Amino acid sequence: MDIGFIGLGAMGSAIATNLVNTSGHAITVWNRTAAKAESLVAVGAKLAKTPKEAGAGKSIVFSMLADDSALHAALSGDDGLLAGLPKGALHVSLSTIAVATADQVAALHHERGQRYVSAPVFGRPDAAAAGRLFIAAAGAAPDLDEAEPVLAAIGQKVFRIGDKPSAANLVKLCGNFAILAAIETMAEAMALAEKGGVAKAKLLEVLTGTLFDAPVYRTYGRILVEERFTPAGFKAPLGLKDMRLVGEAADKSRVAMPLLSLVRDHLLETIAKEGEDIDWTGIGKTVARNAGI
Amino acid sequence: MDIGFIGLGAMGSAIATNLVNTSGHAITVWNRTAAKAESLVAVGAKLAKTPKEAGAGKSIVFSMLADDSALHAALSGDDGLLAGLPKGALHVSLSTIAVATADQVAALHHERGQRYVSAPVFGRPDAAAAGRLFIAAAGAAPDLDEAEPVLAAIGQKVFRIGDKPSAANLVKLCGNFAILAAIETMAEAMALAEKGGVAKAKLLEVLTGTLFDAPVYRTYGRILVEERFTPAGFKAPLGLKDMRLVGEAADKSRVAMPLLSLVRDHLLETIAKEGEDIDWTGIGKTVARNAGI
Amino acid sequence: MDIGFIGLGAMGSAIATNLVNTSGHAITVWNRTAAKAESLVAVGAKLAKTPKEAGAGKSIVFSMLADDSALHAALSGDDGLLAGLPKGALHVSLSTIAVATADQVAALHHERGQRYVSAPVFGRPDAAAAGRLFIAAAGAAPDLDEAEPVLAAIGQKVFRIGDKPSAANLVKLCGNFAILAAIETMAEAMALAEKGGVAKAKLLEVLTGTLFDAPVYRTYGRILVEERFTPAGFKAPLGLKDMRLVGEAADKSRVAMPLLSLVRDHLLETIAKEGEDIDWTGIGKTVARNAGI
Amino acid sequence: MDIGFIGLGAMGSAIATNLVNTSGHAITVWNRTAAKAESLVAVGAKLAKTPKEAGAGKSIVFSMLADDSALHAALSGDDGLLAGLPKGALHVSLSTIAVATADQVAALHHERGQRYVSAPVFGRPDAAAAGRLFIAAAGAAPDLDEAEPVLAAIGQKVFRIGDKPSAANLVKLCGNFAILAAIETMAEAMALAEKGGVAKAKLLEVLTGTLFDAPVYRTYGRILVEERFTPAGFKAPLGLKDMRLVGEAADKSRVAMPLLSLVRDHLLETIAKEGEDIDWTGIGKTVARNAGI
Numbered sequence A, B, C, D: 001m002d003i004g005f006i007g008l009g010a011m012g013s014a015i016a017t018n019l020v021n022t023s024g025h026a027i028t029v030w031n032r033t034a035a036k037a038e039s040l041v042a043v044g045a046k047l048a049k050t051p052k053e054a055g056a057g058k059s060i061v062f063s064m065l066a067d068d069s070a071l072h073a074a075l076s077g078d079d080g081l082l083a084g085l086p087k088g089a090l091h092v093s094l095s096t097i098a099v100a101t102a103d104q105v106a107a108l109h110h111e112r113g114q115r116y117v118s119a120p121v122f123g124r125p126d127a128a129a130a131g132r133l134f135i136a137a138a139g140a141a142p143d144l145d146e147a148e149p150v151l152a153a154i155g156q157k158v159f160r161i162g163d164k165p166s167a168a169n170l171v172k173l174c175g176n177f178a179i180l181a182a183i184e185t186m187a188e189a190m191a192l193a194e195k196g197g198v199a200k201a202k203l204l205e206v207l208t209g210t211l212f213d214a215p216v217y218r219t220y221g222r223i224l225v226e227e228r229f230t231p232a233g234f235k236a237p238l239g240l241k242d243m244r245l246v247g248e249a250a251d252k253s254r255v256a257m258p259l260l261s262l263v264r265d266h267l268l269e270t271i272a273k274e275g276e277d278i279d280w281t282g283i284g285k286t287v288a289r290n291a292g293i
Helices: A010-022 A036-041 A052-057 A068-075 A101-113 A127-129 A141-154 A165-193 A200-209 A215-226 A236-253 A257-274 A282-289 B009-020 B032-044 B051-055 B068-077 B099-111 B125-129 B141-155 B166-195 B199-209 B215-226 B234-253 B257-272 B281-288 C011-023 C034-044 C051-055 C070-074 C099-111 C126-131 C141-154 C163-197 C200-209 C215-226 C237-251 C258-274 C280-290 D010-022 D032-042 D052-055 D068-075 D100-111 D125-129 D141-154 D165-195 D200-209 D214-227 D236-253 D259-273 D280-290
Strands: A002-006 A024-032 A059-063 A088-093 A113-116 A133-138 A155-162 B002-006 B026-028 B060-063 B090-093 B115-118 B133-140 B155-162 C002-006 C026-030 C060-063 C090-093 C116-118 C131-138 C155-162 D001-004 D025-028 D060-063 D090-093 D115-118 D133-138 D155-162
Touching: A002 A010, A002 A052, A010 A024, A010 A036, A010 A113, A010 A141, A024 A036, A024 A052, A024 B090, A059 A127, A059 B115, A059 C051, A059 D125, A068 C002, A088 A141, A101 A113, A101 A165, A101 A236, A101 D068, A101 D133, A101 D214, A113 A133, A113 A141, A113 A165, A113 B032, A133 A165, A133 B199, A141 A155, A141 B032, A155 A165, A155 B199, A165 A200, A165 A215, A165 A236, A165 A257, A165 A282, A165 B026, A165 B133, A165 B166, A165 B234, A165 B257, A165 C060, A200 B133, A200 B155, A215 A282, A236 A257, A236 A282, A236 B115, A236 B166, A236 C237, A257 A282, A257 B166, A257 B257, A257 C258, A257 D025, A257 D236, A257 D280, A282 D259, B002 B009, B002 B051, B002 B257, B002 D141, B009 B026, B009 B032, B009 B125, B009 B141, B009 C155, B026 B032, B026 B051, B026 D090, B051 C099, B051 C258, B060 B141, B060 B155, B090 B099, B099 B115, B099 B133, B099 B166, B115 B166, B133 B166, B141 B155, B141 D155, B155 B166, B166 B199, B166 B215, B166 B281, B199 B215, B199 B257, B215 C215, B234 B257, B234 B281, B257 C116, B257 C280, B257 D025, B257 D259, C002 C011, C011 C026, C011 C034, C011 C141, C011 D280, C026 C034, C026 C051, C026 C116, C026 D141, C026 D155, C051 D068, C060 C141, C070 D155, C090 C099, C090 C141, C099 C116, C099 C141, C099 C155, C099 C237, C116 C131, C116 C141, C116 C163, C131 C163, C131 D200, C141 C155, C141 C258, C141 D125, C141 D214, C141 D259, C155 D200, C163 C200, C163 C215, C163 C237, C163 C258, C163 C280, C163 D200, C163 D259, C200 C215, C215 C280, C237 C258, C237 C280, C237 D032, C258 D165, C258 D236, C258 D259, D001 D010, D001 D052, D010 D025, D010 D141, D025 D032, D060 D141, D060 D155, D090 D100, D090 D141, D100 D115, D100 D165, D100 D236, D115 D133, D115 D141, D115 D165, D165 D200, D165 D236, D165 D280, D236 D259, D236 D280
Parallel strands: A002 A024, A002 A059, A059 A088, A088 A113, A133 A155, B002 B026, B002 B060, B060 B090, B090 B115, B133 B155, C002 C026, C002 C060, C060 C090, C090 C116, C131 C155, D001 D025, D001 D060, D060 D090, D090 D115, D133 D155
Antiparallel strands: none
16 A cells, blocks of 8 residues: 655654554655655655645545644645545544544545544654554544554554544543643642652552552653653643643533643643743642642 | 451441451451441451450550541540550551541550551452452551551552651542542543543543553543442542541641642532532532533 | 724624714724614714725724624725725724734734724723723824823723733733632622521622722622623623633733633533523522532 | 720730720720730720639620630630620620631530620721721621620721621631632732733732722732732731631532632642741732742
C-alpha cells in the first residue's frame, strides 16, 4: 500500500519512522519544514512538496499535527490535502484537536466525497517509536476496518469509540483531563504529606502499591517526587491548550466541570510564575509553593 | 499469643474473625453492643465486658473503631483501655482517625508507659475477611516489629511509614482523598462523554485499558457506570467526615488543597440533594445532574 | 453635528432615541433588521441601507452591537463601516467585546487613517433611555475630547481609562465579572441563611444596611430574594459569553482567576438545568437547589 | 443601670470606654489580663476579679471575647459568669462565635433561668469607640427590648434578626464571608487589570463610581490598591477562623458553598506564604503573585 503521512513533529516523526521500518508500506511524507523529513527520506520515505502532493493518488493518508490551525492549514488552499486526496480516499487524523474541528474536517471531506477517521493517540514519542501507542478511533465501520492494519502497526491497542469521528477526539480529551487531574491529586496529597513529615516518595509507594497501581500514577508520580519539571516532556502551555479544548466541548455541551477549571487555573498559575517552558506536571511545584514549601 | 480486639463493626468483625480463623492466637473481643460479638464467640473468641477487660493482661491489643469519638470513649474512663492495658503493652489502632487524635492517643499511652502504633487499613469488609487489606503502619521500629506478624495475617502488605504513629493516619487520609478525587475525575469526564454521545462504559474501557489501569478506576468506575449509589458501600457522610479530617490536617499544616475543597463540596451537595444514605460515589450523580443529565 | 449610529438592539435603540431626543444632532442609523429603525425614523433619524452608508461623510460614528462577530460583520466587506468612514473620522464602539477584538478593530481603523475609541457602557436599557449609563472610555486624548460631548448625552459619567482603546473593554469585563461574583456571594450566603432559619430578605437588609450599601447588592439582591429568574433581564448565555471574554483576556495575560472559573461553571450548570432563557442571576437558583432548598 | 462588661480586647475596650463616657451607666468590667482594664478604671469603671463577680447582682451583662473558647472559659467554672449572673438577668454576647456555640450558651443560660441574646457587631475598633458599629441582634423580643437602649449607645443601627439568638451569629458570619468574597473579587479583577495595563486604582475608581459604591469596596479596595497588608488590621488566621465557623454552619446545614471554600483556601495559602501576621486582605497579594505580578 502507498501511504501519505503529513506532519513530522516529535510524535509524527516517530510514528512515520516506525511505519517505514516495520510496515512494509511505501510512505510519502510532508512537513512544513522539509528539513525534518531528511531522516525519513534516508530510510526510504518519499518527500512531497505540499500536503496536496502527499495525498495525490493515495487511498489512505495519516496526519499528526500540532494543533487545530496546523491541521486547517495543511487541509486547505490550493496546496492542501483536500485538493489532493482522491475521491473515496481516507484521511486518518492522529492529532489531538477540538471536537468541533473534527466535525468540521469530517464535513469538509464528506463534501468532496472523501472519507475521514479520527484516531488520536495516547503516549509519548518513545512509545510512538516503538509502535506502543494506545489509539482511540472513531468513524464509519468500513473506514475503521480499512485503517486498522496500519493503526495496528502504530499502536499496541485500538479502541473503537463509535461511528462519529469526533467522538474519538472527545475521549482523547477526557483522557488528557484525567491525567492532569491525577497529577493535581498527587500534588496536593504530596504537599500535605511533606508538611506533615512524610516523604513524597513514601506516599507514592503506598498509593501505587495499593489502589493506584497504574501507569498514570507511577509515571507522573515519579516526576513529582523527583521534581523534574524542566526540561519539559509536555509543556504547560500545550496542556493548557488541551484543557481549553476540553472546556470548549464542555461549554458547548453545557457540562460544568469544576475540576477541569481547577487544573486549568493551576496550569495558568504555573506558567505565570515559572514561564512558558515548564512541564505540565509543574502544577506540582505550584501546589507545593502555595503550601509554603 | 493472647490478643485483645476492640470494635466489631463491619470492618472490625471481618478482621477479628479472620484472626480467629487463621492466626492461631487467642482473641478477647469487646464491642459497645455485645450482640455483635456473638458470631466471634461462637468460633472461639472470649468476650470482654469492657475495653479495660479486653486489655487486661495482654501484650498487644488491636482496635478498629468508627471514628475519633468512639476511640476516645473506648480509651478513657474507669472501664477504658488506658486503665486496663499493662505497662509496656502495645495498642495498635487500625481506625481511620484524625492526625491530631493519633498524636493525642500516642501521648496518653506514653504517659502510662504503654506503647502505641497507628496502622490504618485500605480495603472493604470483604478484603478484611480474606486478610487482603493494605496497611499503613507507623510507630517505633521495635513496636512495628512486634505488631508485624499479626498485621501480616490482617493484610496482604504492610507499608512502614515512619516512627511517628500519626504519619500513618496522614497517609491513610491522603489515600481516601485520592480515591474521591479519582471518582470526581471520572464523574466529570463521564458527564462530558455522555452528553457528547460516548457511553460511560466506553470511556471507562479506554481509561482502564490505557494509563488508568488501577483498582481505583476499575472498582469505582464500574459503580459510576452502573449508577449503583444505593445501598451505600461507604456512605457519603462518612466520606465527608474523612475529608474533614484531611481538611483539619491541611489547615493545621497550612496547606491549601483546592481539589479537597471541591470534592468536599460535592459530597455536601450530594447529601443535601440525595439524603444521608447515599454512597460517596453519589457525587457522580451530582455531577451528572449538574450537567443536565 | 451629523452622527452615525450602528446597531439598534435594546441598548442601541434606547441610546440612539435618547440622542435624537436630547442632543440636537442629526443621526443616521443602521441596523441589520431595518424594521427596528422605524421608531427612530419616526422621531427624525435618517436611515442608512448599509454600515458604509451610515459612516459616509460623518466625523463621528457610534456602534452598539451584540457581540464581536456582529461588530466584525458591520465593519468589513464592501458595505462595511471601514469602507465608508472618512479618513480622520472617529468610530466610538459602545459594545461589550473582547479585549483582543478591540485591539484588532483599532488596528483596522489605524490602517485606514481612521480613529477609534472604545467606550463600553454599564447599565440596562432603561438607564440608556434616560441617558444615565456609566461609560468607561479609552483612546487617544484628543479622540476622547471629541467624543466626550456625545458621551455626556449618553451617560451620567464618563471614566477615562487610558490611551489604549481596549483598556476600556478590559475594565468593562472586570465590572461584569464583579457583578456576577456579587451575585454568587449573595446566593451562597442566602442559601446558608435560609437553611439556618433566616429569611433571605432579612440577610439582604443587613448587608445593604451596612457595608454592602451599593446598587449591585440592592438590585441583584432583590432579584434573588424575589426569585425573578424569568423572564430574563440578561440571559445566562450572554453572561457566559462575557465571562468567556474575561477568561480569554486572563488566559492571554496569564492570570489565574479561580472565582471567575467558579461563576462560569455555575452559569453553565444553570443553563444545563434551567434552559437557555434563564436570567444570569439564575445561579442563585442553582446554589439553592444544590443546598437541597 | 449597673452593667457588667466582660472582655477588654481592642473591640471590647473601645465599646466599654464609649459606654462609660456616653451612657451614664455604672460599668463593672472584667478582663483575663487585668492590666488592660486600667484605662477604664481611670475613667470610672469598677473592676471585677472574676467573670462571676462582673455578673453578680447585675440585670444585664455584655461580653466581647476573642473566640468560642474564650467565651466558654469566661462562662464556666466556679468563677464563671454562669455562676454569678442572677436568675432572670440577661447576657448579651457581642462576640463573633459559632452558631453551635451560641445555641449551647443559650441553653446553658436557660437551664439556670438566665436569659441570653446574641448581638454580634460589624465594624472596627475606631467605629466601636465612636459608637458607630452595626449590630445584628437576636433573641426573645422582650430581651431585645431590654438590651436595645445600651445597644443604641454601642452602635449606629440595630438589626433585629429573629427570636433564636444564634440566628444573629449566622448573619454575622454571612457578613464576614461576603467581605472576604468582595476582597477576592477585587483582587482577581485588579490582577487582570494590572497585567492588562490598567492601574488598580483606576479600576477601583470605576467600580466604586458605578455599581459598587459601598464601604466594603471603598475600604478594602483602598487597602488592596495601596498593598497595606502589614501591620494587619484583622489578621488572616482570624479570618480563617471565621471562615471555618461559616464552614461548620454550612456543613451542619448541608449547604455547599464553593466560594467559601475558595476564599478559605486563599487565606490558607496566604498564611503559608506570608506568615501568620498578614492582614486577611493579603489574599490580594496571593492572587497577584499567582498571576506572576
